[in-house]
Amino acid sequence: MSHESTDTWGGDRQGSVRQGSDGQSGDTLVTLEGITKSFGAVQSLRGVDLRLGPGEVLGLVGDNGAGKSTLMKVLSGAIRHDAGSITVGGKQVRFHSPADARAEHIGIVYQDLALCDTLDVASNLFLGREPRTGPFVDRAEMHRRAAEMLSTLHVRVRSTYQEIGELSGGQRQAVAIARAVSFQPKVLILDEPTAALAVAEVRQVLRMIREVAEQGVGVILITHRLQDLFEVCDRITVMYEGRSVDDAAIADLDIETLVAMITRSNTTTEEAA
Ligand SMILES: Nc1ncnc2c1ncn2[C@@H]1O[C@H](COP(=O)(O)OP(=O)(O)O)[C@@H](O)[C@H]1O
Ligand SMILES: [Mg+2]
Numbered sequence: 001m002s003h004e005s006t007d008t009w010g011g012d013r014q015g016s017v018r019q020g021s022d023g024q025s026g027d028t029l030v031t032l033e034g035i036t037k038s039f040g041a042v043q044s045l046r047g048v049d050l051r052l053g054p055g056e057v058l059g060l061v062g063d064n065g066a067g068k069s070t071l072m073k074v075l076s077g078a079i080r081h082d083a084g085s086i087t088v089g090g091k092q093v094r095f096h097s098p099a100d101a102r103a104e105h106i107g108i109v110y111q112d113l114a115l116c117d118t119l120d121v122a123s124n125l126f127l128g129r130e131p132r133t134g135p136f137v138d139r140a141e142m143h144r145r146a147a148e149m150l151s152t153l154h155v156r157v158r159s160t161y162q163e164i165g166e167l168s169g170g171q172r173q174a175v176a177i178a179r180a181v182s183f184q185p186k187v188l189i190l191d192e193p194t195a196a197l198a199v200a201e202v203r204q205v206l207r208m209i210r211e212v213a214e215q216g217v218g219v220i221l222i223t224h225r226l227q228d229l230f231e232v233c234d235r236i237t238v239m240y241e242g243r244s245v246d247d248a249a250i251a252d253l254d255i256e257t258l259v260a261m262i263t264r265s266n267t268t269t270e271e272a273a
Contacts, residue, residue, distance in 0.1 A: 046243050051247075066240055088104045109179075146160040190221050245264070
């Protein structure tokens with residue numbers, strides 16, 4: 001299989017880390033080609049292409065129902081696609097479970113965060129892999145490491161002993177991202193991470209995204225907050241009714257153009273109903 005996409009990454013992206021330039025796994029973390037998925041009679045994905053490079057922040061945009069979340073569930077192993085190929089680091093893969101995707105260093109933070117409200121911050125960060133001394137969870141060590149993880153990402157919570165349910169929306173989002181980052185992903189998918197946040201909290205999450213990308217992680221950001229795209233993204237892929245319809249460097253776009261791409265309002269009358 002060949003990757004001839006080296007020159008299609010766009011030349012003018014600022015702030016992204018480039019690793020390697022051989023056009024193979026160096027510049028392409030993930031390539032999706034012709035991905036399709038049906039749920040019974042509902043054809044959610046009708047052929048999606050997407051590429052992601054290391055250190056790149058890719059905005060995945062499209063109207064409600066365009067298929068963004070379904071596509072990211074495919075990429076994170078939560079659902080199996082029908083046809084098309086997934087290439088990760090130059091190797092074609094097929095995921096049967098989230099564990100398969102995690103083994104390829106693909107992490108995801110779902111829209112609902114999947115945190116446990118009644119557990120504290122540290123327990124959420126280490127859920128299912130708590131440090132142990134013999135059969136017992138080493139709580140002191142867990143909290144020490146939790147504090148370290150959060151401080152590395154500049155996430156501030158009053159205490160790692162706080163219950164998740166007591167945190168603000170932004171803090172919860174930050175903890176969920178920190179948990180995903182702790183699995184050391186090469187690809188991190190964030191589904192609407194800023195949808196329900198206050199302005200200051202949005203800033204914090206966007207800053208985290210940039211920091212993670214600066215470490216070389218490829219980030220896929222689903223958002224309907226178009227202004228966020230201009231702040232953190234290098235490139236966007238636009239989906240429309242289950243297809244990828246556009247791919248552009250963010251530097252080449254303004255809000256109006258982006259809105260037109262998402263709504264397909266400037267296209268001719270070929271749209272099928
Ligand atoms: N588990 C499912 N069963 C049936 N239809 C689904 C399922 N998941 C998603 N869909 C449908 O697939 C389409 C795309 O949904 P989704 O991926 O959630 O879009 P987006 O995230 O872009 O808003 C929608 O029509 C949605 O109703
Ligand atoms: Mg969605």
